[in-house]
Amino acid sequence: MMGAWGVQSFQNDTAGDWTDQFSRGEDLKLVQLAISRVLSKEDEYLESDDACSAIAACEVLAALNGQPCEKTPYSEHILQWISNHEMEVRESLLIAGQKALDRITSYDSELNELWEESEHYDDWLSAVDDLRVRITP
Numbered sequence: 001m002m003g004a005w006g007v008q009s010f011q012n013d014t015a016g017d018w019t020d021q022f023s024r025g026e027d028l029k030l031v032q033l034a035i036s037r038v039l040s041k042e043d044e045y046l047e048s049d050d051a052c053s054a055i056a057a058c059e060v061l062a063a064l065n066g067q068p069c070e071k072t073p074y075s076e077h078i079l080q081w082i083s084n085h086e087m088e089v090r091e092s093l094l095i096a097g098q099k100a101l102d103r104i105t106s107y108d109s110e111l112n113e114l115w116e117e118s119e120h121y122d123d124w125l126s127a128v129d130d131l132r133v134r135i136t137p
Helices: 013-022 029-039 048-064 076-084 091-104 110-116 121-134
Strands: none
Touching: 013 029, 013 048, 013 076, 029 048, 029 091, 048 076, 048 091, 048 110, 048 121, 091 121, 110 121
């Protein structure tokens, strides 16, 4: 089980690890990779780590889209990176992010299954839905 676990995007160890790695880079390659990894699992079981990384990647897109999450210890690295690397986000990447979030909250998704088993499933779905809205082109 994860050491950190909460309904918000950065409240899990995988997202924290992904964020640390991303914040050392200078571009959106890891964002694209995380989203592509989820979308490539269309007919396969989607592992929780891939889903958590893609959700964190979508938070980068949301911040670049002018809709950042609340500042927390978990999101601080992302928000700092954004302030140092302002750039335009392609609409196609925002749409891919939305599709990835749809995939994460659907069939054959370990993260979705884990949350379904908890009393906080509706809260988690609301957090993902909020993120989906924040990356609307």
